[in-house]
Amino acid sequence: MFNGDRWKEILEVLSSNVFRTLATSFGVGWGIFILIILLAAGKGLENGIRADFGDIATNTMFMWSRNTTMSYKGLPKGRRFSFKIEDVQAIKDNIPNLRFISPRNQLGGFGGGNNVVRGLKTGAFNVYGDYPEIIRQEPMTITSGRFVNHNDIQDKRKIAVIGVGVRNELYDQGEKVLGTYIKIQGINFMVVGTYQKKDDGGGEEGQKEIYVPFTAFSQAFNMGNDVGWMAITALDGSSISNLKEKIVGVVKEKRKIHPDDKRAVGYFDLYEQFNRVESLFGALRWVAYFVGVLVLLSGIIGVSNIMLIVIKERTKEIGIRRALGEAPWSIKKQILMESIFLTIISGMIGIVFGAAFIYGVNAVLDSVGPVDMFVNPSVSLGVVVIALVILIFSGLLAGFIPAQSAIKIRPIEALRTE
Amino acid sequence: MIQIKDLHKSYKMGKNSLHVLKGINFNVEEGELVAIMGSSGSGKSTLLNILGMLDSSDSGEYILDNVPIKDLNETKAARYRNKFLGFVFQSFNLINYKSAAENVALPLYYQKVPRKERQEKALKYLTQVGLKEWAGHLPSELSGGQKQRVAIARALAAEPKVLLADEPTGALDSKTSYEVMDLIQKINDAGNTILIVTHEPDIADMCKRIVHLKDGVIIEDKKIEQVRAEQYV
Numbered sequence: 343m344f345n346g347d348r349w350k351e352i353l354e355v356l357s358s359n360v361f362r363t364l365a366t367s368f369g370v371g372w373g374i375f376i377l378i379i380l381l382a383a384g385k386g387l388e389n390g391i392r393a394d395f396g397d398i399a400t401n402t403m404f405m406w407s408r409n410t411t412m413s414y415k416g417l418p419k420g421r422r423f424s425f426k427i428e429d430v431q432a433i434k435d436n437i438p439n440l441r442f443i444s445p446r447n448q449l450g451g452f453g454g455g456n457n458v459v460r461g462l463k464t465g466a467f468n469v470y471g472d473y474p475e476i477i478r479q480e481p482m483t484i485t486s487g488r489f490v491n492h493n494d495i496q497d498k499r500k501i502a503v504i505g506v507g508v509r510n511e512l513y514d515q516g517e518k519v520l521g522t523y524i525k526i527q528g529i530n531f532m533v534v535g536t537y538q539k540k541d542d543g544g545g546e547e548g549q550k551e552i553y554v555p556f557t558a559f560s561q562a563f564n565m566g567n568d569v570g571w572m573a574i575t576a577l578d579g580s581s582i583s584n585l586k587e588k589i590v591g592v593v594k595e596k597r598k599i600h601p602d603d604k605r606a607v608g609y610f611d612l613y614e615q616f617n618r619v620e621s622l623f624g625a626l627r628w629v630a631y632f633v634g635v636l637v638l639l640s641g642i643i644g645v646s647n648i649m650l651i652v653i654k655e656r657t658k659e660i661g662i663r664r665a666l667g668e669a670p671w672s673i674k675k676q677i678l679m680e681s682i683f684l685t686i687i688s689g690m691i692g693i694v695f696g697a698a699f700i701y702g703v704n705a706v707l708d709s710v711g712p713v714d715m716f717v718n719p720s721v722s723l724g725v726v727v728i729a730l731v732i733l734i735f736s737g738l739l740a741g742f743i744p745a746q747s748a749i750k751i752r753p754i755e756a757l758r759t760e
Numbered sequence: 761m762i763q764i765k766d767l768h769k770s771y772k773m774g775k776n777s778l779h780v781l782k783g784i785n786f787n788v789e790e791g792e793l794v795a796i797m798g799s800s801g802s803g804k805s806t807l808l809n810i811l812g813m814l815d816s817s818d819s820g821e822y823i824l825d826n827v828p829i830k831d832l833n834e835t836k837a838a839r840y841r842n843k844f845l846g847f848v849f850q851s852f853n854l855i856n857y858k859s860a861a862e863n864v865a866l867p868l869y870y871q872k873v874p875r876k877e878r879q880e881k882a883l884k885y886l887t888q889v890g891l892k893e894w895a896g897h898l899p900s901e902l903s904g905g906q907k908q909r910v911a912i913a914r915a916l917a918a919e920p921k922v923l924l925a926d927e928p929t930g931a932l933d934s935k936t937s938y939e940v941m942d943l944i945q946k947i948n949d950a951g952n953t954i955l956i957v958t959h960e961p962d963i964a965d966m967c968k969r970i971v972h973l974k975d976g977v978i979i980e981d982k983k984i985e986q987v988r989a990e991q992y993v
Binding site: 347658659661663668669749 | 812834838839842843847866867871875914918
């Protein structure tokens with residue numbers, strides 16, 4: 343099948359009319375080029391949005407308390423309530439497949455007054471009372487010292503882990519941070535670590551947070567057993583979206599809230615949002631394939647057309663060959679191989695140009711700095727392989743009708759054509 | 761070598777059917793040089809095409825080298841053509857982007873003869889027709905007579921049982937025609953069976969037997985004294 347004579351012949355035929363061959367191959371090359379560009383653009387968008395999500399555990403929901411809207415068990419409606427620390431254990435006991443349940447309390451917030459003092463410097467920061475697991479749900483890099491650990495929780499240690507933004511405001515350049523004290527609402531906490539979060543496009547807000555042990559926070563700021571809100575992450579295999587109703591149900595029962603009271607417990611399902619975005623990417627990919635393949639199809643029709651013309655031109659030659667004893671399938675194979683060869687070569691050129699184009703776009707993106715929601719457009723090797731498979735298939739498709747028509751001509755008729 | 765019994769062939773032209781061959785019977789022995797003559801429309805080319813398995817008959821028997829030729833599909837016909845038959849056409853029918861040697865080697869390629877052997881054989885047959893020096897030339901660089909000689913070399917290359925020539929001198933002037941006929945006679949002298957379709961009496965006279973066709977039937981079949989083409993060259 344891959345003998346030298348056949349290849350020689352393919353090259354002879356294709357090079358006998360160079361302009362026509364080039365014009366034909368342009369169609370296929372263009373199609374695969376468009377396909378690659380579209381897929382890369384989709385990937386770029388995907389990468390961009392994924393980068394916005396960062397490495398936050400996406401299989402996560404957040405849950406907070408609101409006012410009840412229904413009276414229940416003798417309790418009035420419009421009642422303000424709070425989650426309690428024992429609710430965490432209740433959720434753990436009743437719902438399997440949960441990875442982390444982090445109860446959280448918070449001080450400060452947007453527009454809050456200055457709540458942290460160190461020497462002569464003051465600042466307004468978000469202060470969180472947290473369990474150590476939170477670092478797995480809201481990833482941050484510890485740049486010095488350590489994060490909150492379970493001993494801190496147990497001993498209610500008044501320690502704090504501060505963001506680089508906090509350090510920049512409360513400390514001078516190069517000043518020692520670890521082991522110093524900051525005063526949060528009048529209570530001293532020892533700084534044992536600093537962290538940095540990945541820039542999520544939300545400005546410096548993420549870096550201006552202070553994490554202290556949940557228990558120390560409760561005690562220091564008189565929270566009792568109250569829990570402000572919870573971050574709950576499911577195990578990788580199961581989706582939090584399926585578990586959230588049950589979790590809310592458990593909490594409602596514990597807090598004596600009417601099971602039908604839909605407004606008492608607020609929650610936000612990050613996973614659902616994430617999935618929505620995921621399915622958007624899926625749709626984008628399909629659109630890219632759809633449009634790309636359609637453009638490619640017009641290229642394939644071009645190749646098929648040209649092959650038909652080539653066969654018309656070579657009808658006599660085919661007649662001669664058959665008179666000399668070439669088997670029909672051999673002629674068919676020859677034409678199919680010509681067509682596949684033409685499509686693959688032109689497709690490769692399209693792929694190369696597409697890759698070069700993407701490379702260029704990346705170079706431009708690198709030089710102008712990050713663009714919102716568009717990072718590193720690229721196509722994987724898998725896509726290139728898929729493209730090649732599509733090409734071989736289309737080559738076969740393009741050559742099939744011409745090849746069939748070539749062997750349908752009877753040799754006697756083929757010989758008569760002048 | 762060739763036995764034909766009651767061969768019929770008709771072409772459908774719309775609603776009309778044109779009966780071209782109306783019961784042909786004839787035999788060809790090994791080593792014969794037969795001219796098939798007739799005016800145009802007499803069915804001589806149709807007969808040759810059927811003999812060459814380029815066309816099929818409607819009814820009748822055709823036995824070639826003791827092999828009954830019937831129920832041919834295209835693949836089988838191609839194999840038989842390659843094995844049994846060599847063709848020489850009026851318009852030479854060389855493949856114009858292949859050199860003389862490649863053209864000659866073509867039937868061998870279809871027999872899956874290894875490349876080296878193919879080239880050797882092609883050169884051998886080109887030498888036989890006196891065109892060794894032209895082996896690397898394209899058909900467009902050859903004269904009509906040379907082209908026909910390349911075509912004859914190609915027909916010989918597969919070492920066929922029968923050589924079929926359809927007006928081999930039709931496109932040549934008389935001097936070149938005689939040269940080609942001289943070559944054909946010499947090939948015949950070597951023992952090859954050759955059938956020539958022609959309408960030129962002088963060419964027919966250079967064969968050993970003349971079969972006259974008229975309106976689809978053989979009206980005359982006679983052995984003649986061969987005129988050697990040599991004397992005119």
